[in-house]
Amino acid sequence: MIRKPKRVRLHQEHAEHAGVLRVIAAMMAWAAGIALGIATGDLVIALILTAVITSGHLVSWRTRLWRSARWQIMLLVPTALVVVLLVPSLPQAFQGDWLHPMRYLLLLQALTSFYLHSRASLYTAQMLSAIVLLVSSQLAFDSLFLTFFFAFFLLQLVFLASATRVDAVRGAVAVHSWPNRAQRMLWGAAGVGLIAVASIGAFLLLPWGSLSAGGGNGSMLPLTGEARPGSSEGVQDGPSESMPRSGPDDPALNDPEEIQQAIDELLNNSDGSDIPVPNGELGGLLGQGGTPGADGAASPLFGTEDGFGGSVPGDPGPNGEIPNPTVMQVRSPVSTYWRGQTYSVFDGEQWLPDGAVRFSTPTRSAKARYPQTYFVKQQLPMPVLGYTPLGWQPVGDTKAPIIEPGDVYRVISERRNFHPAVLSRATSANVINRGPDEFVSESVKELAAQITLGRSGALSKSLAVTQFLRSNYTYAASLDPFSPLQSIEQFLYGDHKLGNAFDFAAAQTALAVASGLEARLVTGYLPGELDPLSGTYVVRASDAHAWTEINFRDRIGWVPFDGNPREDGQANTTTTRNGAAGAVASLFDQRVGDQVRDAVKIAIEQSLSFGARVIGPAAVGVAVVAIVLAVRWLLGRRRPRVPYSLLEAGGRRDLIRAYERLMKQVSKYVPPRSTDETVDQYFARVSREFPSVGEELVWLRDKLNEVAYRPTEPNAAHMADARIRMGDLRRTIRTGAGG
């Protein structure tokens, strides 16, 4: 009886024998795994998985010639299990929870790494690593992550270069060595430099989506009643001329020194006990739900005892500079104010914070959803959730309500349409249960009535109030915007018409409520500066802000309005960096591709408007003519102008052209062939003029005869040789060596 061998060792045709490629592939897996670990905070799990991947590569390398192995087949079971687990988590991923699938993907890679035999399987492993890495890149941005991120891509290039070299050398009968090591180093450095220059060129020319602070999908910034560059929001329905330019008699302050003086005066005269500051009395509201609004009622998430507001610019340092630490960085395709605490309770003096945050109910299709990732650098009393959050997902150890430095969480939001044309059709009515309008003083109601005189729509009234405050009051910066500086009456009717962000928002909210609108006060942060490298908005303590939201019915929800005239409120700015990172970041401003893309976009928009009737058909006509000309040119290229032969063959025409060039060169020294002269006689004459190349000329003449008149396909290699020889001959004749 013949005993079958347990393992059949066979030469596998496609087995990858180059160990260096496996080492590089394993290193790429390490880079991706560690990057995922950094992004998620679970470095240990990532390291274990990458260690398994390394072992898998080692086993695959040792068993690359084995046709089958039982344990490899057994590995198929857990692999299938991971695939089964991975597939149901994919819909979750499209809702923003990318982490679970990525861990499964890394696990899948760890299992499959035990049977990576061929080059193709190595590429597949790299692809899995790349997916893990790119998804992780959306969850982290520190320099350590960047190191592994770029290490991965450099390893990819090294892998390709090594694979190319391995293929070339492995299949070769002979390999010529480099002349010397120094030369190899020199050309290697030149190659790296060339790639760097080409990369910068590609970076500047590629038409990426503009990395402007306006956001990839636009912005949802508060309406102000003023036109913003590149935005139609707030343009319509601005304040009317009939509106009082100023509530009080005194004009607004303009001189900075005068403003500072007024601030000092306010601070000295104000009595903290008169101003209700949000404090522990709200503890009973935790988790009990806030103001039911048009967004609907979802489950309450978290509340705060201290209200929202801890991270504000601190006291000046020893050198007099005001510390302005980064509070958080937010990656979001939509530029918005980062909403934190809401205040919908009014006690007759001031607005008090709500006890709970409620998520919105989706009103639009899934296409309107977008993810935001918050990387917190300073402690926050509760998560900042941005606009219309549908849900949040903490990453790693992040826990609500206190958000610690280093915490990361993601929020899925819905992009609502705040366009004035839409808002002008919607309504808003003051139906707040606690009835804050009852506490609004008569003077405020009177002022509100005066401001909104003749205005009927909710948007019209909202913008009138917003514009009134922006036009007549002065913003006092560098003051804590999360607590009021003065009472609403003091702010509206005081001598200075000066207030911090909370004063503005409190007054605007009170005026809106007094106008019959459903309004609330909101504290949070301005969009901040965009860091183009990480694609995040850098929000600093100085971006702390307060503003007003007005609830619009018809499934629109809370719409922000900012009556504060602070200059950085609506400005979309980009961060400035120093050093090498600054040099790289500065490239983002130079991108030609973006400018071209924007110009094309604008041109298309313009052509689609009024001029479309003229430009459109003309453009179509020009395009048709261009296509026809291009097709004719392409077809014309196929026909030889001089019909030497009816047969088409690669290089025949090129050869004849090369011959004509040669004859042109020759004709500078030898008179051209006369009509009574045979070709042989002519060549004999040329040979007499150029004796050293006469033989070569005769060979070429014969070759030309063969090419032009022989009815069979000419030998492509012979023709290539003839072309080269004619080129040589031209140079020889030009340099006079032939003569």
Added chain:
Amino acid sequence: MRFLTRRGFGFIFAAVSLFVIGDVTRTGWVQIADAVFWGAILTSALVAAMSSGGLRATPRFFLNSTPGQNPGTAQGETIGIEAEVINRWPLPRFGVTLSFNLYVNDQLVTPHSDQRLKLHMPFLAPGSRTVVKGSMVTSRRGMHRLADGVAASDAPFGVFKRSQPQVGETALMIYPAPVEIELGPSRLVNAGERPKPVTARSGEEVVGSRPYVVGDSARSIHWRNSARTGRIMTKAYAATEQETPVLLVASGPMLDKTKSEESLDDRCRVAAGVSLESGKSGAPLSMLTGRTTQRVTWAETLSLLAALTSDTVKPMAEQLTWLDPSAAVAVVVDVADDESISAMVAEASRLSSLDVWLLAEPTDEHQWHANRAASALRGVGAHVSVVERPLPAPEVSR
């Protein structure tokens, strides 16, 4: 050959994917990584485009060892391949691979691009002249020709590949490696009186001419016919003296086409062995050249055997009809070649002697065939020897 390689498709797909991801997520470092990819693509295109044109490559065979008893290189011996590459442009070239097709007896033996003979040069200095040397072991007999040269470069990442054909060619005759044969009681050993040395041609009648092959004496060149035909021809003599046995190689069974070349190769090696041993024993063989038999030199025998292909070898019945009556014949035939064996049995009566070498594999089916053929041939007076396949591999010299 297309400029973009299969790997290039994948690489560009990755770069485009990264572009889309960078565009959607608006992450600067993803865009920078993508830009590096595009930079690599641009560099690859540039390097590949500038690295193949303007090269002139000339291949050459050279012998690594001194030929032994054969007139030249035989199967199993190592031959050297060298290529002189002239970089005619004032540009450095990177990762240039020079590849050639190998033809044996005008039959392409490297149909797939991976099989082409390649010589790799990582770097060629501007205007330089570089000689690359390698070697290969010859496994087949016949005229080996290196042709269809292509200089290609896909440096540094294999994303783009540009090729340029090269005109240079070279050729070398590889002779069959004789198999050690014991003639035993064969009649070839006692084939009559010792003939004249084959170099002495006096008194022989020239009956025609045939194309020159390596090993032919310069004295036997048929100058007149060479001038007429434009290629070097050699005189063909008629055997006027004592008939020498004529060596025939059977065309082989036509059932299994895939093995026919291998089988013919084996028959030629056995025939070479028979010829060698016969020559040693003082009874050199004649061979059929065209339709006449001709007593040939050892070099000529090997040349004729080297050039034998399944297309040129005639059916056994036809070969036998060209022989003079009462000729002595030595035949190498495959046991499964029923057609040839039948022809020999039919013609044996008019031949003076018939020596047959049967090639058989040690399988039951072949042994049955061998027994049947041997008994049939012995029945008509032939002397039969069985040679077992596979034959011992040619001794590889390095």
